[in-house]
Amino acid sequence: NGEQIMSDCPRFITEFDCEYGALVDISSTVRRIVARNPGPFTFKGTGTYVVGHGKVAVIDPGPDLPAHVDALLEALDGEEITHQLITHTHIDHSPAAQLLQQRTGAPTYGFGPHGAGKYEKGAKVEEGGDTDFTPDHTLIHGDRVVGDGWSFDCIHTPGHTSNHLCYAYREENALFTGDHVMGWSTTVVSPPDGDMREYLDSLRHLSERNDQIYYPTHGAPIENPNAFIRGLIAHRKMRERQIISVLEEGKNTIPGMVPGMYKGIDQILIPAAQRSVFAHVIDLVERGKISCKGELVIDSILHLS
Secondary structure: OEOOOOOOOOOOOOOOOOOOOOOEEOOOOEEEEEOOOOEOOOEOOOEEEEEOOOEEEEEOOOOOOHHHHHHHHHHOOOOEEEEEEOOOOEOOOOOHHHHHHHHHOOOEEEOOOOOHHHHOOOOOOOOOEOOOOOOOEEOOOOOEEEOOOOEEEEEEOOOOOOOOEEEEEHHHOEEEEEOOOOOOOOEOOOOOOOOHHHHHHHHHHHHOOOOOEEEEOOOOOEOOHHHHHHHHHHHHHHHHHHHHHHHHOOOOOHHHHHHHHOOOOOHHHHHHHHHHHHHHHHHHHHOOOEEEOOOOOOOOOEEEO
């Protein structure tokens, strides 16, 4: 899910042509079909990836749209889905896994149910997740999934959600990044399941890798991933500086900050922008840069420490 909020960095990829219901070749062994669920948080729609030929893996089967599943299975006629890999459990990514499994028996793989990375800390996660999903096979950071001519290393990248995984496609030095890194937009980080400190740590972890290309679930591939990630980190640091600056100017609540920080923002995106600023504020409070009286909530009165 994206914010669709642009800045000087990184250089977002806003051109993306897709034909809904068509399975198209992205590389010699990667295909993609886009679900018809466009919107301010999904761009043109959910891109479901197919890796391999014959016995294939499906990555992020998508939303609960029977027409999308019909089109995918029609395009894969004569082939077998042996794995369904889920990056995370937002409703535009995982619900179609159940539909695919009912028709093919293909098992599911993922980090765990929605909020799995936060339950142990006692946090109640936000709505908007696919709470019906539990993977048949639970994956953790460092696990490897192997199929017929393809293999993936699992990289736990909490931040957007606590159960977010990226899948490193070893045979092509490519990374399927789900919503953790998207070319068209920054990523919404919405507490409590979304966590800005974890998100930045996960970005830094990816920046130490040498993946050649990223395949996000929404939008076009990212062909300069390391430079793009540096831009994303710089963007988040710029947001931190903005928060400190607007506090110095006397705007001391998140609802009061957002209009000036996100000039010209579409009204429908204001709640998402507030949630991302809240995620930054939580991190800044934990680091001792900002303080507030009482419990920290989205409309708390904030002060510089």
